[in-house]
Amino acid sequence: MRWRTTSTTAASSGPPPAGAVVAVDGGRIQTRVPHPGKGPGVHEHGWKEDKVACLYTLDGAEPGTDPPRVFTDRNRVDELARAIHAQRGTNPDWPALPAEAGSAPLPEAAPEADARPRVRPPARGERSCVVSMQDRDRFGKVVAAEAYARNFYGSGRRAFLGDGPRYNWAIRDKWFADFEPVADFVHVLSHLYAAATALSADAEERWWLYVGWMTSCWQSKGGEVVTAIRTRAEDRGWSPPGAEVSEGDWRVVVERTLTYVSNNAGHMEYPRYRRLGLPVTRAAVESLIKEINYRVKGTEKFWNESGAESVLQVRAAVLSEDERLAKHLDARPGSVVRRTSTQAA
Incomplete structure (x- = not known):
């Protein structure tokens, strides 16, 4: 057909x-x-x-102007990020969340809520x-x-x-x-969550790294996020890997996040999108x-x-x-309701 x-x-x-x-x-x-x-x-x-x-x-x-609360729920964010990276086949070996992990308020350093x-x-x-x-x-x-x-x-x-x-x-x-x-903001946050996990072994610290970077991206400050991630990575001795390494290597995760945020900076003007009533x-x-x-x-x-x-x-x-489906079924050859011949008046 x-x-x-x-x-x-x-x-x-x-x-x-x-x-x-x-x-x-x-x-x-x-x-x-x-x-x-x-x-x-x-x-x-x-x-x-x-x-x-x-x-x-x-x-x-x-x-x-604040990010939706779902993006500050640790369990939900962890679930979303793992699912997206698993779909890509790039899921790093992330440690499990603490048993008491839950939602968290926005960082105090963030601009005041609307x-x-x-x-x-x-x-x-x-x-x-x-x-x-x-x-x-x-x-x-x-x-x-x-x-x-x-x-x-x-x-x-x-x-x-x-x-x-x-x-x-x-x-x-x-x-x-x-x-x-x-x-798509969910893909943005999945990269930020991966980078925060790669750059800190402390569960509490990496969560607040993610929340800060995510909030900045939500407020269309992707350039500041790139600088912050790069600075933290350099403090750890980061340089782009010259040899082939595993997908879970922290340098690969950081480099991928920096590339993603930099390449999509022009597509991340979320405050304006929200003022226009557009989905993100x-x-x-x-x-x-x-x-x-x-x-x-x-x-x-x-x-x-x-x-x-x-x-x-x-x-x-x-x-x-x-x-369209109903019209197709009515008009298709062999349809019981389709007129196949005409009679003389």
């Missing part, structure tokens, strides 16, 4: 939404290469990336999904077509959420250049990837690439919160 990867709407229609968000990420799917001469079974299997975009509307306003009452974060509206195993250029074009069909380019508040991989920001630069570029995490697309994985990922699932592409398009239609 063939499925269009673009929206069912050929041109932009309807009023522009109050806010528009495009969030991109990548999942993984197991593929195989068919070999007719080798008989049935799985041959030349391996992991390949499926690219995913979540496009949704939003409303709402920004909270205060006195305005907190309001709910931006609320997500209707979602549409684009997913494909195509290359970056083709994928970006399809995502842009979907955004155009939903009149996202006419919105007064536009955001593009990405992460470290260069192709994410290449899609933004080519197709969404006037969207605010937002680095890719929770929506991360959740979407899990929903896609329920269908395509499993220990016994190995896909031919053409078959994977087809099922991904159907899955994206199922998960899109519009009528």
